Amino acid sequence: NAGVTQTPKFRILKIGQSMTLQCAQDMNHNYMYWYRQDPGMGLKLIYYSVGAGITDKGEVPNGYNVSRSTTEDFPLRLELAAPSQTSVYFCASSYDRVGSYTFGSGTRLTVV
Amino acid sequence: AQSVTQLGSHVSVSEGALVLLRCNYSSSVPPYLFWYVQYPNQGLQLLLKYTSAATLVKGINGFEAEFKKSETSFHLTKPSAHMSDAAEYFCAVSDLGQNFVFGPGTRLSVLP
Numbered sequence: 001n002a003g004v005t006q007t008p009k010f011r012i013l014k015i016g017q018s019m020t021l022q023c024a025q026d027m028n029h030n031y032m033y034w035y036r037q038d039p040g041m042g043l044k045l046i047y048y049s050v051g052a053g054i055t056d057k058g059e060v061p062n063g064y065n066v067s068r069s070t071t072e073d074f075p076l077r078l079e080l081a082a083p084s085q086t087s088v089y090f091c092a093s094s095y096d097r098v099g100s101y102t103f104g105s106g107t108r109l110t111v112v
Numbered sequence: 113a114q115s116v117t118q119l120g121s122h123v124s125v126s127e128g129a130l131v132l133l134r135c136n137y138s139s140s141v142p143p144y145l146f147w148y149v150q151y152p153n154q155g156l157q158l159l160l161k162y163t164s165a166a167t168l169v170k171g172i173n174g175f176e177a178e179f180k181k182s183e184t185s186f187h188l189t190k191p192s193a194h195m196s197d198a199a200e201y202f203c204a205v206s207d208l209g210q211n212f213v214f215g216p217g218t219r220l221s222v223l224p
Contacts, residue, residue: 004155035214040121042202042216043156090155098144098163098206103155 002026006091006104013081013111021076021107023091031094032074036087049074081111114139114205116215124221131190133218135203145186146204147177198222
């Protein structure tokens with residue numbers, strides 16, 4: 001099935017550890033996004049990309065990094081994990097910037 | 113800067129009753145408006161979107177929303193709630209540029 005695939009679905013990290021959340025889409029979308037979702041706070045944009053080799057910061061980029069070497073993949077890197085990064089992370093993609101996002105099923109991350 | 117307000121973080125309705133989820137937005141330019149639904153442990157799915165055509169927009173699963181510029185509103189309705197409608201609903205606004213903002217979400221419970 002075409003769509004956005006996120007791995008892993010769940011992860012527990014210890015404070016100070018690092019990890020990469022994987023995101024891949026097979027719809028040939030140029031635009032890709034990383035959001036975090038915290039209870040009662042909606043979705044906050046971490047980073048986004050408008051095409052391979054182009055990334056930019058969103059609303060809450062501190063503590064995260066991204067890369068976009070191909071159209072399909074948009075991994076999110078957490079360096080030195082902190083309890084404040086406990087959240088559910090969603091990757092999304094779109095054909096253009098004005099909406100109709102396709103979301104992945106999310107990664108639930110707990111930092112202890 | 114754009115913003116989205118969703119009145120009521122939690123709404124309960126009886127099965128068969130009218131569903132009304134409220135969304136108000138602020139935007140300095142004519143907006144594109146969206147409703148997304150999130151079922152438990154899943155990513156967000158697009159319900160419907162307004163892109164400056166008809167002000168009454170019909171979406172999937174019997175939902176519809178009406179764009180009212182004078183009230184800066186985009187409320188979501190469904191004439192008769194079904195148990196399967198229980199989920200979290202997010203309103204979002206895009207200004208066609210770099211800004212796509214989600215509201216905080218409204219959790220809908222459907223009572224038998």
